[in-house]
Amino acid sequence: MHNLYKKGVWGYPLELAASLVLLAIILIFYSILFFGFDVAKSEAPVISSENYQDSLTLVNLLKTQVKIDNNLISVADAVDIFYTGNSDKSKLEQPITEILNKLPKPKNRNSHYMLKIINEDISLEFGESKLIESKFLEQKIYLPLSSKKNVLVKLYLSCSGCNKKEIEVIS
């Protein structure tokens, strides 16, 4: 009997077996508890990626310098000049469309950006407008005019058949 307790020998037949069985039961029990019930995983829902969007594209667009009547001015100033009656839409159309065409779009999709300037008197629209398409990446801001009124400027991606994943890639 004494030899059985010697170091390095597979001994304690009863204690060893019982301990190993107990260890296995404990590990199985906690595995089920941790992984089966996913204790670390929160039950709380995850917010949609759309909620992380900012208005940087629109602000940068409005700050972009464009050439109108040989003067280099920002899009925001060009809009102000239009509303003070010193310009017409055709002068804004080309430079703004050029900027809209340079913005990133989903590949292999029929998509285009739209810029809408909404005022109680005259509203402006740049880009192709199609009613069936869905709106994505909408950004908006109020732009002050020198008349002290504000106009609402909206930018969005109009796309047919786009899904959220495709939009996440470009946003």
Place this chain on the structure above:
Amino acid sequence: MNKKGVFLPIFVFSVFIILGLLYSTIAYEKLKREDMVIGLKASNLIKAYDEGDKINFFLEQSLKQSERKALSELYSNSGYKKGSCKDLGSFPILDSSCGEFNPEKNFEDLIKKEINEYKYKSTFEETNIIKLGNLLLTKISILPEIEKGLGSDFYKAISENNVNKADIENIEEKDNNLIIQFTEIELKIEGSLQSAYTIKPEFKLSNNLLFLNNFYKTIAENCRISQEECENNLKRIYSDISIEKQNKFLKIAINKDRYILKAAVDISSNLPNPKLFRENK
């Protein structure tokens, strides 16, 4: 039992205790979590920063337009506010009756008055928690009690109110530019009334007042003896200038960028006292 024989049972027991403690810690922390919608706090912070960017842009645009109006008035009135000097048609008579020549002070008064007439409108939209998923219908209770009754435009109203309350705090001249500093604007972070994001907008404008100061110096130095001498000297110094004589006055108009500097000068009368440099505040 030999001492060595108890090692394994103690080890098994320890594993049981350690894993049990780990489980209870995780479960307790999960229960304690305030972020009932994952990412909502981060999203609310991003919204506050975005609102800050929009406010900066709004103030920058308003400031540019206010500057143009202020400068237009100052240039048309020889560096004074409208009505400060007697006039000869559309030309202000630049003499001592105008008061102290201090375009910087007049500019500050005018730009402050102008910018206060702009009213900020926010596009801030509060996160509609019900929209995020069916499970969230019951999560409305995560909003603090105080916010439930405030309506959906609460943060928007706070933002608009704080921007419209903000004023120009300081105008400083630096390297031929004017540094315009606004007072602090506090933006409440949605879902957490005790947290706020504060911005202190600051903008740089090129100093167009230097031209007015230089014009005053030029008149003071070159228009002492006769109208002819004055006219010849001014035409030599300014390329885009028109001068018209009317009795004892010289009606001077100088084109400078988008502005027209106008002044009627009588050689025999005294110029206003200058105050060319801003007082230290």
